[in-house]
């Protein structure tokens with residue numbers, strides 16, 4: 001055995017985390033053992049994210065740090081930075097041995113063996129169906145809330161985004177392999193499945209001549225008796241079909257919470273971003289969702305300081321936030337990514353202004369989240385218990401249907417139970433209860 005122990009470090013989105021779990025299975029099946037710390041592992045796998053400049057930069061400083069500890073390590077860089085930077089990575093950092101794109105993880109065991117013949121191993125091809133055939137076999141127990149990638153890649157080409165280049169075109173996994181994986185996950189304790197995809201609601205396959213979309217898939221999955229909750233993320237507004245919206249009225253396992261990134265509240269900016277909708281269309285989708293299920297809450301991603309964003313554009317974003325009242329959101333300063341369309345656009349806004357806008361937006365989002373959480377104080381709500389807190393074992397952690405984190409002081413809860421609890425206090429991040 002040339003590499004007895006390994007450590008996998010994840011940098012990216014939920015799909016990146018899901019891939020990391022699969023990589024752990026692949027390596028364990030190869031006979032390697034997971035190591036609890038990065039310094040003493042023989043093989044370190046960096047599963048990278050290229051979405052913003054910062055994540056990509058951090059990789060190189062992390063590689064530098066592990067090198068100092070042990071020289072005879074094997075270093076594999078996989079994921080979206082590997083795909084984007086390709087063989088160039090070997091020049092940037094000599095200690096990298098393997099560069100592997102996100103659609104070829106199944107080749108990792110072979111590449112480790114091939115290091116003996118060739119000390120630099122590279123693969124950045126898009127062989128996505130082969131990947132999923134192989135990964136379907138690498139089943140791995142997750143938790144009460146388990147992820148399931150149903151779709152990968154993106155054909156939308158928003159002007160700022162690297163994903164179409166790093167993950168390739170949209171690909172949906174076959175129904176049977178997904179249902180098998182759901183069965184495996186629920187047999188091993190999953191009560192909630194979070195369907196994942198870069199454009200999860202673009203899921204589309206043909207099964208025995210019948211077209212199956214995400215709404216059909218959710219209906220199929222919800223037949224699993226052990227499953228309590230289903231979520232899906234991330235959705236693109238233009239793929240919010242009427243079928244899917246209607247399902248929020250009829251399917252009780254489908255949670256009334258939806259991550260539907262708008263990015264900006266200015267139709268001008270949305271056009272420049274190539275988002276394929278304007279704010280009116282976005283509003284209409286939200287109206288339809290609320291008409292289907294009045295309880296539904298929305299979260300979003302925002303990009304602040306896109307090239308050419310004016311004070312007025314930014315004000316429109318703030319106005320939309322006040323109107324929709326997004327209950328949880330992520331917001332980032334625009335990062336110019338090499339090769340994307342917007343990276344060629346002139347960007348005159350000083351960073352200080354962008355930072356100021358971001359902080360105004362984040363304060364507003366925080367206030368709205370806090371106000372929303374406060375409406376639960378003194379009320380009863382169903383919480384899916386996920387685990388006992390490791391730092392404070394008097395508390396259990398769970399989530400409401402709206403994804404709020406709840407800490408419950410109790411000695412007798414079981415992970416996997418849905419417990420109706422009375423909320424006593426909250427802050428903008430968490431709800432608290434005891435029972």
Ligand code: SAH
Pocket residue numbers: 051052160161162163198199234235236260261263301302303332333334335336337
């Ligand atoms: N497919 C999803 C988003 C995937 S990327 C969608 O279309 O909504 C996750 C988030 O990263 C995006 O929603 C966006 O807000 C952010 N992001 C992507 N590229 C970025 C960039 N160049 N700079 C800053 N944030 C970016």
Ligand code: SF4
Pocket residue numbers: 154155156157158161162163164198199236
């Ligand atoms: Fe990126 Fe746009 Fe595709 Fe989302 S829809 S992954 S933001 S290109």
Ligand code: F3S
Pocket residue numbers: 011012013014015016048049050051079080162163166167198
């Ligand atoms: Fe990052 Fe790739 Fe996910 S760029 S956000 S790890 S799809």
